[in-house]
Amino acid sequence: MTTNIRTLVDSTKGLKFTESPRWHNGKLWFLDIHDKRIKTVDLSGSVATVMELPFIPNGFGLTPGGTVVVGDAFERRIYRQAGDGLQQAADISEFTNFCLSDGIVDAQGRLYVGDIGYNFVDPAAKPVETCVIVLVQPDGRASVVADKLYFPNGMVITPDGRTLIVGETLGHRLTAFDIQADGSLGNRRVWAQLPSFVSPDGICLDAEGGVWCANPEGEDSVVRVREGGEIADRIRVDTHAYAVMLGGPERRHLFICASGSHDPAEIQRNPSATFRVVEVAVPGAGIP
Numbered sequence: 001m002t003t004n005i006r007t008l009v010d011s012t013k014g015l016k017f018t019e020s021p022r023w024h025n026g027k028l029w030f031l032d033i034h035d036k037r038i039k040t041v042d043l044s045g046s047v048a049t050v051m052e053l054p055f056i057p058n059g060f061g062l063t064p065g066g067t068v069v070v071g072d073a074f075e076r077r078i079y080r081q082a083g084d085g086l087q088q089a090a091d092i093s094e095f096t097n098f099c100l101s102d103g104i105v106d107a108q109g110r111l112y113v114g115d116i117g118y119n120f121v122d123p124a125a126k127p128v129e130t131c132v133i134v135l136v137q138p139d140g141r142a143s144v145v146a147d148k149l150y151f152p153n154g155m156v157i158t159p160d161g162r163t164l165i166v167g168e169t170l171g172h173r174l175t176a177f178d179i180q181a182d183g184s185l186g187n188r189r190v191w192a193q194l195p196s197f198v199s200p201d202g203i204c205l206d207a208e209g210g211v212w213c214a215n216p217e218g219e220d221s222v223v224r225v226r227e228g229g230e231i232a233d234r235i236r237v238d239t240h241a242y243a244v245m246l247g248g249p250e251r252r253h254l255f256i257c258a259s260g261s262h263d264p265a266e267i268q269r270n271p272s273a274t275f276r277v278v279e280v281a282v283p284g285a286g287i288p
Contacts, residue, residue, distance in 0.1 A: 002235045008045045008255070008275040015039075015047070015273035018257040019202065020060040020102060022288040023247025028255050028275075030243075031060050031070070034267050038068060041275060043248060053086075059113035061105030061288060069111050069136075071100045078111060078136050090140045097128050102202060102243075104155040104164075104288055110183050111136040112145070112164065114152030121264060133166065135183050145185045146177060154203035154243065156211065157287040165191050167200030167213060174200060174211060174225065192229040202243025202257065207285040212254060214241040222256060237276050246284025254278045 009015060016034035023029075027040040029050065038051040038060070051068065059071030059078070068081040069089070076093040079086040092100075096115035103113030113134055118127030133146040133155075146152070150171035157164050157179070164185060165176045174192040177185035192211070194200065198220070200213040210224045210232060221241040224233035235241075235256070243257040260272035267273075 002233055002278055002280070005235065005237060005256075005276050005278050008043075008277045009041055009047060011260075011272045011274050013047055014271070015275075016271045017242075017259055017262065017267050018273050018275065019058065019243050021202070021243055021245035021247075021255050021257055022060070022062055023245055023251065023255075023284070024062050024066065026249075028245060028247050029062065030257065031057050032273075033057060033073075034264060034271075038070065043253070045275075051081075051086075059100045059103030059111065061103055061111060063105055063109040064107055065109075067109070069103075069105050069109075071103060071113055073100045074098075076100055076115070078113070078140075078142075090136045090142045092134045092136065092142050095132060095134050095142065095144050097131065101131075101152060102154050104157060106157055106179075106183070106287060107161055108183070109138045112155055114149065114155075114166070117151055120262075133185070135185075137183065143184075145183070146188065149175070153201050154214070156203055156205040158205065158209075159286045165203070165205070165211060167203045169199045169201055172196055172199055174203070174213070191227055192225050194225065194229060194231075198223055198225075198231075201241075202245075204244050204246050204254075204284060204288070205286040206246060206280075206282040208282050210282065212244045212246070214244050214256065216240045216242050216262065221258070222254075233280075235278060239272065239274065241276075245288065246280070248279075251284035252280055252282075254280050 055072040058073040117131040119125035176191040222235040
C-alpha cells in the first residue's frame with residue numbers, strides 16, 4: 001500500500017472535473033471537462049488555462065509536436081489545434097453512441113478514441129451493450145478499429161509502439177491489441193482480468209510494464225496491475241480517483257485526478273476536484 005500522498009491542488013482552486021492528464025513540456029496538461037477548458041498544472045501546484053473550448057470535451061491528446069487534439073464529447077466530433085483556435089478534423093458520430101470517452105494520440109499523430117455507450121445524464125436510458133474504438137488519421141479519415149468493448153476508457157501504447165492497452169470499465173479488465181502499420185488493431189486479448197471491485201478508468205504505463213489504473217468506485221482508489229491480473233500496488237485517497245498519469249522530471253510522479261462526484265449537476269453545485277501526487281519507484285513509459 002502506497003501512502004506518501006500529497007495534495008498538489010486542493011478543492012478550493014476552482015477545478016470542476018479533471019480528466020485525460022498528459023505530461024508535456026514540464027507540465028501536466030489535462031481537460032477540466034465541466035469547465036470546458038484545457039489546463040496545465042506544474043509541480044508547484046500552479047494551474048493555468050491553455051485553451052477555452054466551446055463544448056464539453058473528452059478524447060484528448062497531444063501530437064509529438066505538441067498540437068492539441070480534442071473531441072467534442074456529445075457531438076462526437078474531433079478537432080485539431082490550428083493557430084490559436086481549433087479546426088474540425090473528423091465527425092465520428094456515425095460510429096459512436098451518445099458520448100466520447102477517453103482517447104490517446106500516438107507517435108504518428110493518430111487519435112484512438114472510445115465511446116461511453118450509456119447516457120449518464122439520463123440513468124433510465126438503456127445503455128448499449130458494447131462500444132467501439134475509432135481511429136482518426138491525421139488527415140481526418142476515421143474508422144472503427146475495435147468493437148464489442150464494455151465501456152472502453154483509458155488507453156496506453158507501449159514504448160515500442162506495437163501494443164495498445166485499453167481499460168474496459170464495465171468489463172473489469174484491461175484488453176490489449178497489436179497495432180498494425182496502418183493503425184488498425186489486431187490480435188485482441190485479455191491483458192488482465194480484474195476483480196469485480198476494480199473498474200479501470202484512466203490508466204498509465206510504467207517502465208516495468210505495470211499499468212496504473214484509476215478505480216473510481218473502489219476502496220483502492222488506484223491500483224498497479226501486472227499482465228495477467230496481479231495487483232502489485234494500491235493507493236487509497238479520501239475521494240474518487242478518475243485518471244492517473246506518470247510525469248515529473250523523471251516520470252516518477254504519479255498524478256491522480258480526483259473528485260467527490262462525476263455527476264454533472266453535483267459538480268456544478270459543489271465542485272470538489274483535486275490533484276494528488278505520489279512519487280513511485282518505477283518511472284512512466286510509453287504514450288501518453
